[in-house]
Amino acid sequence: MGRLLSSVEVSRLLGLREAKVRELARAGLCRPARRGRRYAFSFQDVVVLRAAKELVERHVPAARIRRALAALTAQLPEGRPLSGLRIFADGREVAVRDGGAAWQPATGQIVLDFAVDDLRRGVARLAGAAGAPCGAAGASGAPAEDARAAFEAALELEDLDPEAARDAYRRALALDPELVDARVNLGRILHEAGDAAEAARLYEEALARAPEDPIVHFNLALALEDVEDRERAIAHYRRALALDPDFADAHYNLAGLCELAGRNAEALRHYHAYKKLTEG
Known part of the structure; x- marks a missing residue:
């Protein structure tokens, strides 16, 4: 088991006020351990809170988030962590991405995530524009703006598809190792x-x-x-x-x-x- 984090540490990691971290925990959106009167958050709790933060910012009601997370936990095989999934807002509903599939856990409805596909295509275009193997891209004189564009695409993809974000960061580094x-x-x-x-x-x-x-x-x-x-x-x-x-x-x-x-x-x-x- 990894080291547990305090509310202060989680607030810094997620860019939330400490009071908001405690509020989300009290709402039942995660189940942190206790150190006396203080919360102690696991990595899994942080993953869930990061998703909850983004959902709240998209005006998804806390009760709806809680129901969706409960449904999702019931749908997953025993022992499967949420950290391998991407939880995001589909309008005012909670949706989940696992690899190439996306659905609403509360209803089972399939979600078509066009934003991810658009970003992937953008990264693929950058890869084609580089026109060089990853190890040689930096020496080929690829424009710095292409590396920056790949980096910006990776930032967007982090919240939608971490695997695609990894690929985009690797492409950015191929274009500009510095x-x-x-x-x-x-x-x-x-x-x-x-x-x-x-x-x-x-x-x-x-x-x-x-x-x-x-x-x-x-x-x-x-x-x-x-x-x-x-x-x-x-x-x-x-x-x-x-x-x-x-x-x-x-x-x-x-x-x-x-x-x-x-x-x-x-x-x-x-x-x-x-x-x-x-x-x-």
Whole structure:
């Protein structure tokens, strides 16, 4: 089981107010564990909350979201996680994509997702325009705007089809290997899909191009935690904090690792810093 996240960490990851995170949890849209009076969110909870956030922003009622998630859980084989699915709004209804199929779990109705197909075609056009193998695209003089267009397409696809988003980020990198944001986002998607080792490799490549970016150090540390390389994770959390001393989540994660390593004084210092930054 992966490390559980606090409401503050989830709010930062999803761009929500902490109060909104707690509100969505209280509405029954996920089932976080408890640490005393506080919620402790699993990766699966974060996946569901991210979907719930997007559905609420599309004005889908919370009760409808809750019913759809319950129906979806009942439809899936036992043990199948929601993290492999894409949950999105179809008008004011909840819809789900699994590979090439999309449907409304509450009714079973098939959904035709034209937006995904349009974006895929756009990425395919960019691939054709590059006209070079992935390994040679950067040397072929492909215009930077094509790489940026592939990157923008990937951003759109993340919310519709993560597999297509991965392909689009890879195309962007083929066109411009120096596009750090594409490397970081691809790493994040792969990490969310469970491939922490490949995510770590991508983050390390990103750091070779942007060594002073605290977010990349933080992301790499998260991936290293998941491949049980705790000492290197500690080093990158420390580097993230050297670059951004107010990075609350880095303080919290580093405190946990220091505690596991028996470095209690350092752990306590970072817990205090986290509390000061998040509670005032």
